[in-house]
Structure formats: C-alpha cells, structure tokens
Amino acid sequence: MRVLVLGATGYVGSRLVPHLLEHGHDVVAASSSEPRPDRFGWDERVHAIRCDVTDPAAVLAAVDGVDAVVYLVHSLDRSDFSDRDRVGAETVAAVVRESGVRRVVYLSGLVPDVPETDLSAHISSRLEVERILLGSTDEAVALRAGVVIGAGSTSFEIIRQVATLFLVQPVPTWMRSSVQPVAVSDVLRAIDDALAEDGPRGAVDVGGPDVVAYPDLMQVVGGEAGLSRLRVPAPVAPTGLVGLATALATTAPFHTVTALIESLHHDMVCRPGHTWQPRSGGPLVGVEEAVRRALTPLYAGPEGALPSDPAWARGNPLLDVLPLPAAGRTAARLALHRVRTLLPGA
Template sequence: MKVLVLGATGYIGSRLVPHLLERGHHVVAASSSVPDPDRFGWDERVRAIRCDVTDDEAVAEAVRDVDAVVYLVHSLDRSDFGDRDRLAAEVVAAAVGASDVRRLVYLSGLVPDVPESELSAHIASRLEVERILLGSGADAVALRAGVVVGAGSTSFEIIRQIATLFPVQPVPLWMRSSVQPVAVSDVLRAMDDALAEDGPLGAVDVGGPDVVSYPELMRACSRAVGLTRLRVPAPVAPMGLVGLGAALATTAPFHTVTALIESLRHDMVCRPDASWEPDGGGPLLGLEQALDLASTEAYAGPEGALPSDPAWTRGNVLLDLAPLPASTRAAARLALHRVLAVLPGG
C-alpha cells in the first residue's frame, strides 16, 4: 500500500516509517517542516514532504493517490493544544472524505471509565480528535494506547526521569491508579493489523500484558537501570503543584508534562471487550522486558534510542562518563538543560 504518515518525525512516526518499509509499503512521510531523511536514516524509498495539517490545500494534496493515512499528530507542547488538534483533525477528516483513501489509522489514548466531564484536557482532546477522524468516511480505526515504553517515548521518558531523579520520592495518593503500558514494538504490530483491508474498525485499546500502579511502574523504571529509590505517600499533593514540580524536575516541554500529569488520576487500562489481539499471534512484550530493551544503549530495535529522538530525552556524553552518583548526574543534566534553554538558540 501507499501510506501517508502524518507526524512522521515524532516518536512513533520515526519507528513506524522504517517498519512500514520493511513490510513492502510505499511511504510518504509528512511533518510540519520538511523532514530530513538523513536525520532519520530513511532512504530513497521514503518521500518526505512538508504538510501543515491545518492547511486545507496542503492536506488535500498530501492525501491524493494514497491508500491509507496514519495520523500521529499531537500538539501537547502548546498551551492551546486542544484547539489546534481539533482544527487539524477536521481538516484531515474532510480531505480524507473527499479522497480515495481506504484506511485511516489514528493513535489515540486510553480513555478512563469515568464521565467525560471528569476527563483530563489531554484525554478529552484525544477523544474529540478520535471522533472527528472516525467520522471521515474512510474505514477508520483509533488505536488507544497508554504509556508507550521505549527510549524517546514522551510519556515513558517523563515517568523514567521522575522515577530516577531523587533517592526519596513523594508519591501523591491520587497517583495510585492503574496503568497498562505497551511496548512500542507491539504498537507497531497493532498498526500493521489496523492497516490491513480486513483490519479492525472503531476504537480499539492497545496494551501490554501487565497492569501496574504508577508507583509500581516508577519502581520498575528505576530497577531497570539498577537504582533503588524510596517512595513515600504524600497525602496532601494538589495536582497543579505536582504538575509544576514534575515539569521543573524533568527536561520535557513544560506544557507536555503538565498535560500528562493531569491524566494520572484515573485508571488507564484496556477494555476487556475492546482490546487488540495480534492477528499473527505471538506474545506481547512484558513490562520488564520492554524496560530492559529501552535501557540497553546498544539495542537497535524499536525500544532503543534513535539519534533523531528529541534532545531532551537523551543524556549528555560528558556527564554520562563522569564518575558521579546517578542522582547527581541526573541533577546536573537537568541543570545543564535549563541553562541551554535560556541561551540564544537554546
């Protein structure tokens, strides 16, 4: 098939493009600025284009003569992400509806089993985009995933940084909800099934075999890199204050952190009657195995780090070689990141 990947330079997109090539698909890789194939290791089989998903003409041109569209666009690094994501989804849905696109795949987020009025702004936006795209007129599927485990994954990197920074870590009582992480390689497998002509339709939940609480996930993250951390309950921990603290304690974009923290108060697990099961069979990667792969520097699979991953997810070569305690190294890396951020061009 000829597949247009919108948001190809993001975390999932950077893994999906070579994955699709390996399966014989023709790939058009699109992002808000023209992707640099050399940065991502793409060869001449990839057609790299610029496509502003809020531009009607640009999107109409991009979807012309393609069989399927994979929509990976999210704007969490902006304070107005909800408005922009709604507009982008409306533009893409209209263009797909007026084209010959047969399949539309959207990577959405797991939706907690609570009244919609209680959803975080982040999840509410994902659900709104999902509904818009599912109404495009094409055979559409929304793959709902929670924490995607892999080096460079935004949600995973934020949790990993928080889990490894301080030797003693207060954990709000409202963060004891459950989460069902999924390895990025299994997300790619779900994409394969979703792109098939006889693939699933509607909203499908994608999760790994393990359901854990957020403190257990943090413990697993620190254990994967050989660190012991003490976590103590924090009975009084306003969500806004926790979001601000997490944003200051990680190198991730501020608005991204605060938006994701707001989603931690609800269980993020798959619906038993609407969960993805691989068409080709085979087990899903367990949490510990996925964490081991994500923590292995030399690993070249999907869970491993790529040179194209955002700078904030990567370590510093000099600091990584310095004979410092893990917490000191992490604090120094954070301080360096803050200094570079305020310098011209930072």
C-alpha cells in the same frame, strides 16, 4: 500499500516509517517542519514532505495517490493544543472524505471509565480528535494506547527521569491509579493490523500484558536501572503543584508534562472485549522486558534510542562517561538543559 504518515518525525512516527518499509509499504513521511530525511536515516524509498495538518491544500496534496493515512499528530507541547488538534483533525477528515482515501489509523489515548466531564483536557482532546477521524471513513480505526514504553517516548522519559533523579520520591495518594503500558514494538504491530484489509475498525484499546500502579511502574524502571529508591505517600499534593514540580524536575516540554500529569487521576487500562489481539499471534512484550530494552544502550529494536530523538530525551555523551551516581548525572543533565533553554538561539 502507499501509506501517508502524518507526524512522521515524532516518537512513534520515527519508528513506524522504517517498520512500514520493512513490511513492503511505500511511505510518504509528512511533518509540520521542513523534511530532513538525513536526520532520521531515511533513504530514497521515503518520500519526505512538509505538511501542516491545518492547511487543507497541503493535506490534499499529501494524500494524493495514497491508500491509507496514519495520523500521529499531537500538539501537547502547546498551551492551545486542544484547539489546534481539533482543527487539524477536521481538516484531515474533510480531505479524506473528498479524496476517497479508504483507511485512516489514529493513535489515540486510553479513555478511563468515568463521565466525560471528569476527563483531563489531554484525554478529552484525544477523544474529540478520535471521533472526528472515525467519522471520515467507514474503514477508520482509533488505536487507544496509554504509556508507550521505549527510549525517547515522552511518557516513559518523564517516568525514567523522575525515578532516577529523586532518592526519596513523594507519591500522591491519587497517583495509585492503574496503568497498562505497552511496548512501542506492539504499537507498531497494532498499526500493521489496523492497516490490513480485514483489520480492526472503530475504537480499539492497545495495551501490554501487565497492569500496574504508577509507583510500581516507577519501581520497575528504577529496578531495571539498578537503582534503589524510597517512595513515600504524599496525602496533600494538588495536581497543579505536582505537574509544575514534575515539569521543573524533567527536561520534557512544560505543557506536555502538566497535561500528562492531569491524566493520572484515573485508571488507564484496556476495556474487556475491546482490546487489540495480534493477528500474527505471539506474546505481547511485558513491562519489565520493554523497560529493559529501553534502558539497554545501543539496543537496536524500536524501544532503543535513536539519534533523531529530541535533544531533551537524549543523554549527554560527556555526562554519560563522568563517574557520577545516576541521580547526580540526571541532575547535571537537567541543569545543563535549563541553561541551554536560557541561551539565545538554543
């Protein structure tokens, strides 16, 4: 197939493009910024283009001759992400209907089993985009995933940095919700299945084999990193304050962190009977194995770090060789990141 990947330079997109090539597809890799194939190690087999999903003319040109669209665009790093994501989804859906593209795959988010009025702004936006894109063609599928595990994944990096930085970790009582993480390798497999002629349609949940509480996930990350940390209950911890503190304690984009923290009040697990099962069979990657891969230096699989990952998610070569404890190295990295953000042109 000829597959258009919208949001190809993001975390999942940067892993998906070579994955699709390995499986024999032609790939059009689209991003909102000027394409830089050399940054991602893409060769001449990848047709890299610039495409703003809110621009109908750009989207129409991008879908020319493609068989399927994989939509990976999310704007959590902006305060107005809901509005921008809505406009982008509406634009792409309209062009898909006009152009006759048959297959659309959207990487959505797990939706907790609560009234929609109780959903966070982040999940509400994902659900809105999902519904718009599912209405674009009968062969559309929304793959709902929660925490995606892999070096460079925003949700994983936030957990890793918090689990590393603090020797004593306050855990709000409302953060005991369950989560069903999924390795990025399995996300790629789910996209494979969604692109298949007889693949799933509609909204399908994607999760790994393990369901854990958020503090337990932090413990897994710390344990695989060889770190001993003490977690203590924090009965009084407003969501806004926790979001602000987490944003200040990590190098991830501010609006992304606060939006994700807001989503931690509810269980984020797959729905029985609506969960993706690999067509090829074989086991899903467990949470400990996925974390181990993500923490292994120079790991060559999708969970490993890539040079193209955003600077905030990458280590610092100088700090990495200094004889510092893990918490000290993370603190130094955070301080350096803060200084850089204050410098003109940084």
